[in-house]
Amino acid sequence: AAAPAPDMEGVAAALNAAMANGAPGAMARYTGPEGVRARTAGVRDRVSGAAMDSRARFRVGSVSKTFSSVVLLQLADEGRVELDAPVDRYLPGLLPDERITVRHLLTHRSGLADYTDKMFAQTVPGFESVRNRVFGYRDLVELSLREPRTTEPGAAYTYSNANFVVVGMLIEEITGRPVGREYERRIFKPLRLRNTAYVHPDTRIKGLHVRGYLHPDEDGAPLVDSTEQTVSWAQSAGAVISNPADLNTFMTALMRGRLLSPRMLDAMTTVTPTDATNTRFYGLGLRRYDLSCGAQVYGHTGTVQGYYTYAFATRDGRRGLSAMANTSNRGAANTALGGTLEAAFCGKKPA
Numbered sequence: 001a002a003a004p005a006p007d008m009e010g011v012a013a014a015l016n017a018a019m020a021n022g023a024p025g026a027m028a029r030y031t032g033p034e035g036v037r038a039r040t041a042g043v044r045d046r047v048s049g050a051a052m053d054s055r056a057r058f059r060v061g062s063v064s065k066t067f068s069s070v071v072l073l074q075l076a077d078e079g080r081v082e083l084d085a086p087v088d089r090y091l092p093g094l095l096p097d098e099r100i101t102v103r104h105l106l107t108h109r110s111g112l113a114d115y116t117d118k119m120f121a122q123t124v125p126g127f128e129s130v131r132n133r134v135f136g137y138r139d140l141v142e143l144s145l146r147e148p149r150t151t152e153p154g155a156a157y158t159y160s161n162a163n164f165v166v167v168g169m170l171i172e173e174i175t176g177r178p179v180g181r182e183y184e185r186r187i188f189k190p191l192r193l194r195n196t197a198y199v200h201p202d203t204r205i206k207g208l209h210v211r212g213y214l215h216p217d218e219d220g221a222p223l224v225d226s227t228e229q230t231v232s233w234a235q236s237a238g239a240v241i242s243n244p245a246d247l248n249t250f251m252t253a254l255m256r257g258r259l260l261s262p263r264m265l266d267a268m269t270t271v272t273p274t275d276a277t278n279t280r281f282y283g284l285g286l287r288r289y290d291l292s293c294g295a296q297v298y299g300h301t302g303t304v305q306g307y308y309t310y311a312f313a314t315r316d317g318r319r320g321l322s323a324m325a326n327t328s329n330r331g332a333a334n335t336a337l338g339g340t341l342e343a344a345f346c347g348k349k350p351a
């Protein structure tokens, strides 16, 4: 059946719901056979009052994991890394268990603990303690290895930023180049993503951008402007900057086979369930959400201080949606923002 037209009023309602739940602003951009549709709400800057702008850049958080996964899978397509080889073959001695394979990293089944749980147990103090720090990859792996492993290698899905820190190390080890350079030459340049950048450890977002606002843990405490930070605590797991149009271009081009061989794209989109709802799945650095109308959308979510992101596309790459709310540490705002997916990909609810 032909896909339903996007329900842009429903998208706008989801943006307003994100604002009602604590986001100063939000925006979404749909691309499909009907053309491009964008909606904005609220402000991108609480001090100047500047309105949200769908061209503006922001921190995409874990959507960075899909960029990192694409680079590593291109290296696999080139025969320079084997997904089922132990990480130990490429980074000898880094990890304490040689059963951990490259594929375990990409599927969050390595058992490596997520160091951000402790790092950000207290949201604002944790953020303030790292926002200007520059970590080496090994510092972050060390932080992870201080915690007990969460599963036997391959046995279960347990999400961890540490996995994609090691993916960044693999990319640099195999190519001999910084991960940012590989993003540029393999993804940003070929797809002409002119509003996408990897500037770690620079703390600024250059050009027209959204300011991000972090909710403290204490009820009623004022929002913290978290726009400037190194995101060195995440790097290849979360430090990419982009904008809605570039995220649509990236996810739809990925699904159309512009970045990987058909075999590798099939591997990337081969998913396993991540929870009991059987509507959320994970492949190789890629999420799949199964929506109420039967649509299956592939992409990633992102959470970095001051920014919630969704960036998804249909498997045929004909339709895409990216959405952002400029707040975080406020789950209800994130859930509300997620409502843009149902509205965009399932269209108007039957009356």
Ligand SMILES: C[C@@H](NC(=O)[C@@H](C)NC(=O)CCCC[C@H](NC(=O)C[NH3+])C(=O)[O-])C(=O)O
Pocket: 060, 061, 062, 063, 116, 120, 121, 122, 123, 124, 126, 161, 214, 234, 237, 238, 300, 301, 302, 303, 304, 305, 306, 328, 329, 330
């Ligand atoms: C979940 C998401 N993951 C990511 O995007 C990665 C890069 N972000 C995190 O791990 C969250 C770090 C804490 C955020 C902070 N929370 C706290 O500090 C809680 N105490 C905040 O909300 O800004 C994803 O894969 O979709």
